[in-house]
Amino acid sequence: MNLYFYENQVNGVLFMNKELISIVLPVYNETAGIQKTIDVLLDYCQNRPEHYELIFVNDGSTDQTETILKENALAHPSVRLVSFSRNFGQQLAISAGLHYAQGTAVVVMDADLQDPPSIIATMIDKWHQGYDVVAGQRQQREGETFFKKASASLFYRLLRQITSVHMPLDTGDFRLMDRRVVTVLNQMPETDPFLRGMVSWLGFKQTTVHYVRQERASGETKYTLRKMLKLATDGLVSFSMVPLKLAQWLGGLLLLGALASLIVGVVNGFTLGVEIALFSLMIGGFILITLGILGNYVGRIFMQSRGRPLYVVSETYGFDEQITPQHQVSHTSPYVLKKTAGK
Template identity: 60%
Template structure:
């Protein structure tokens, strides 16, 4: 903190936003985006594992018309096998379970055009998953590959518990598949119950035990199916409560007043 304060005295272009307490990594990014006023914004961690030397490559891509340029990790130095395996599995699972194209092997290190940042600032989410939000808004996106360096000093402030929370935030923010799991399990049990009853009839072993097993599986399947149906309604309520824009327009042409960016939110729709 003192070093940054001293640097501000020498270079007034430097800015510092000091939280009253630790509100978490994703909210720190959100706060940084709200205080940034440039035509392009670069998000990166302060530990310098993401090398600043990649930024000029991002700027070059941005100048060629890309509105989001994210860093893609070709190699990660100094990471444990568990961290590498769990990160690889998480990114691919998230890509499979969501309806948006979240690039694999990427973090929050990226350059974003002002038009993208302005849309992100409208998504006032309490548990943001920024890399998912950036993919959700769309725009023209590309990547720059780099080697993530080993931490030179200090220790990571991102333990396993925080990584699990980030993973759950990503899944629950952009996928309703966890709510549908109960329905799939219920349908499976319901189908098994009828197959079991049919098998008992064919083999001539229909008895009280067969009926008890059938009843348990059948009613368990129906209960899980009912929970899944309720979960779908809860999922719709959850999605609506986030107040995300209904759509994002990158540009318009042929109108008298050519709007470069316009979003239409659920809140505006109710007015």
């Protein structure tokens, strides 16, 4: 049974015989709805027996999001802010939040209230039953286009078929993780993380809870088609060698196609020039596809080998000065430019 008691002083608050639950929320240009999100989460926390810390990771917002979060971090002891020097992406924002989280369990969720905070209570109950990871599984997605629903459904099912890691269908990053899971996850500094896959790869005792994903309370989604495709590519390349094997299969098909075209050409009296042109087009297409697949893998090796920090933290609010990321500056750690601002 994963029931812990947090008996320590964090940010001047003494937690005795109560669990500290960290909630990590990546944020990017959410001025229209971030205050409502904070209010809803604070209301939820006040009505629960556990203690909570809300860690908002500002992923280089260019609107008033950071200002609103700073004001709330100064006004509420449970609100904390980690601010990036620029936009590094949602997955790395979550990674930063996990490094700063102090809780015995950590919940990851979006900051647009599409993931209902009430589900966290159900996740905690499952955690108390002995599960190390409790993921939110979407039964329905409100307010999303048919294309997004269909493409997401297809992606999860394709990923399950071509990887050896069991990933629950229709689950995003909304999940609760036990402290020991987070500790191991923090030791996996990948430059292009696909966190939901990494958590599944870790193993431990995992389960899901069903919920209906709500329509955005306000604002517009920041997850463009380009970002969706990048995330899908990260998942496919990070957890499967099938794309590399695809080159072999394409090579075999190309050979068969070339032989077939030659036979058809002989039978129908095609000229040699037409035969050569068809064969050259097939060879060129095969080479370009293969280079693209190889480039994805080699490019990730290059990015990982450069040794740059995963992200740069410009400043933090709401933390004691002694609280810093679990991994200090190194070739795989975040880089902190500015001293932490306490309460």
